[in-house]
Amino acid sequence: MKYLIVGLGNIGAEYEITRHNIGFLTLDRLADQQKVAFETLKLAMKAEFKYKGRQIHLIKPTTYMNLSGKAVNYWMQELKIPKENIMVITDDIALPFGKLRLRAKGSSAGHNGLKNIEDLTGGQNYARLKFGIGDNFHKGQQVDYVLSPFTQQEFDELPFIMDKACDMVLGFTTIGVNRTMSEFND
Numbered sequence: 001m002k003y004l005i006v007g008l009g010n011i012g013a014e015y016e017i018t019r020h021n022i023g024f025l026t027l028d029r030l031a032d033q034q035k036v037a038f039e040t041l042k043l044a045m046k047a048e049f050k051y052k053g054r055q056i057h058l059i060k061p062t063t064y065m066n067l068s069g070k071a072v073n074y075w076m077q078e079l080k081i082p083k084e085n086i087m088v089i090t091d092d093i094a095l096p097f098g099k100l101r102l103r104a105k106g107s108s109a110g111h112n113g114l115k116n117i118e119d120l121t122g123g124q125n126y127a128r129l130k131f132g133i134g135d136n137f138h139k140g141q142q143v144d145y146v147l148s149p150f151t152q153q154e155f156d157e158l159p160f161i162m163d164k165a166c167d168m169v170l171g172f173t174t175i176g177v178n179r180t181m182s183e184f185n186d
Helices: 019-034 065-079 112-121 142-146 152-174 177-184
Strands: 002-007 039-041 044-051 054-061 086-092 100-103 127-132
Touching: 002 019, 002 065, 002 152, 019 044, 019 054, 019 086, 019 127, 019 142, 019 152, 044 065, 044 152, 054 065, 054 152, 065 086, 065 112, 086 112, 086 152, 100 152, 100 177, 127 152, 152 177
Parallel strands: 002 054, 002 086, 086 127
Antiparallel strands: 039 044, 044 054, 100 127
16 A cells, blocks of 8 residues: 655745644654655655555655645656545644644645645545644734744644654554544544
């Protein structure tokens, strides 16, 4: 069984530890835990490892957030991975900071990276792990907020939350999306 785990974010040092890059940061943590390194390949930085008989492919698209679908579609086709074995990790301003919510499918909810994935892969039937970043911004300041770094307090809490997110990824690949949702969703 093969799985494609996609962390959304933007490439470049100026985005590295911003809220919008939580997908990248979570995959970096998972790769560290599994002792694998990313290499730059077509449209993405990619790493892979085996876990309980599963082949898990991690990608961080290098297309920038709003064109993430190009990388997802390419690697989905290249690796011959069905959509039900794809999980996308993304930031979500509708969830309080640190809240994790796994969904088997759903709408983009205005997230341009998810919308592009839907457009280029043909629909919403893929799992998404939404990582709450909160909505502590004034009207019209959403872009500045998601592209800003975490506060020190948030940064201190991130390792524990990312560890839970990594456990959810591994659960998705072994016990499936429904059991993982019932075990981990708050």
